[in-house]
Amino acid sequence: MNSTRNDTLDSFCEYLASKGLRMTDQRRGVFEALSQQTGHFTAEQLLMEAQSLDETVSRATIYRCLPLLVESGVVRKVDVGHDNKFYALNDTTETFKAQVICDDCDRIFDVDAPFMEWYGKNVSEKLGLHVQDQRLQVHAKCPNYSKNGSCSDSN
């Protein structure tokens, strides 16, 4: 667990260096907050976590740091079509993920969908194109919500 985290930190440092940037205390604070995240998080959630670890981390630091984290591959952006952009830590496996989004409670479930990647690649190749990016998002409604006013396993 720790070695994965250190590898990630190393690759982020390398990425910063390649951009002529340094690992500052604030960027490290953001990184530490990041390693506390599980599942999907917003920039604001990351800000709160970072400030609880290091109060010198500002909102501007977070918003400048997140694109760097995305570009370096540490974090991926999960656009679910809401105003809030969600982020998630990239795991080391490169399995294509589909997102199933509950429209009632806004929870996002990542589901491995390796066949989707294969499908997108095959369809594109038939057209003589190369895949740049693809996503599958499923919006769903929980039947429990309409009955009980809450989703099955929320809380």
Ligand SMILES: [Zn+2]
């Ligand atoms: Zn729900």
